[in-house]
Amino acid sequence: MTSAIRIRDLKKTYSDGFEALKGIDLTVEDGDFFALLGPNGAGKSTTIGILCSLVNKTSGSVNIFDTDIDIDFAKAKSYLGIVPQEVNFSVFEKPWQIVQQQAGYYGLEGSVAAERTELYLRKLGLWEKRDSISRTLSGGQKRRLMIARALIHQPRVLILDEPTAGVDIEIRRTMWDFLKQINEQGTTIVLTTHYLEEAENMCRNIAIIDHGSVVHDSSMRALLRGLKTETYVLDVECEAVALAPELHWRNRDACSIEIDVPKGEALNDTFSRLKQQGIKVTSMRNKSNRLEQLFLGLVDDNTSSSSEITGETDK
Secondary structure (H helix, E strand, C coil), X not given: CCEEEEEEEEEEECCCCCEEEEEEEEEEECCCEEEEECCCCCCHHHHHHHHCCCCCCCEEEEEECCEECCCCHHHHHHCEEEECCCCCCCCCCCXXXXXXXXXXXXXXXXXXXXXXXXXXXXXXXXXXXXXXXHHHCCHHHHHHHHHHHXXXXXXXXXXXXXXXXXXXXXXXXXXXXXXXXXXXXXXXXXXXXXXXXXHHHHCCEEEEEECCEEEEEEEHHHHHCCCCEEEEEEEECHHHHHHHHHHCCEEEECCEEEEEEECCCCCHHHHHHHHHCCCCEEEEEECCCHHHHHHHHHHHHHHHHHHHHHCCCCC
């Protein structure tokens, strides 16, 4: 399978001696939906900055569709569409102007640029706002405008740095649907996010960076298999929730409880005990923080190991 991005022994040391990257290896396959996660200061932004030419690497290699960024960066960059975390367009221009100007940077003809501008503004629900001054757009609309701008040259790889930060749940779900659609059509997507539910639901593969090193790199399915327990949320008849503490389960709210079940254990015994206590379950679902539990464990383990080696602790 063709690699969309191949990073080998990538290092970055800043002028003050800080090692942001300590020799990371990453491979993102063509067509993947890939999560790049890590706590603040882990090295995610530095990695993306090197891919986008905003940061100069100290050493190592980066190839985008077999094009080495040190040999032909213009070609390598042409494969990429970047959606940064911060809004970085002129808020005094109109959405259609912002997107068409980006088309000009890639040498698209006027008719093609106009056609694609309309296509992506419509797909992202911004066509009716095309003549508005961009500073009047909501936070979610500005983020969708940056996605439209990044897609105007139809890149093979779309890199999204916290694309749904500060966006309400309705717009977030609309963005998820759109991103899944373009991924199914062949666009490789690399996502960084602090919404771990987002990564779990959308991404097929995942790498976790901490203190400048890759501490985990696998499929999402393989990572989630590492859970020792499954947490379930049970919606029950509201008057029965008060009985839950007697069974050592956690109340979530007036009409639901939360239980931990060892991986592989049948749920029949759990339901039998509920029935004996007169608790009627109306629905059940997996709790959506499975990735969060694993993520925190990996980062905590890496922090502990680093402290043992260096004799340092977090400040």
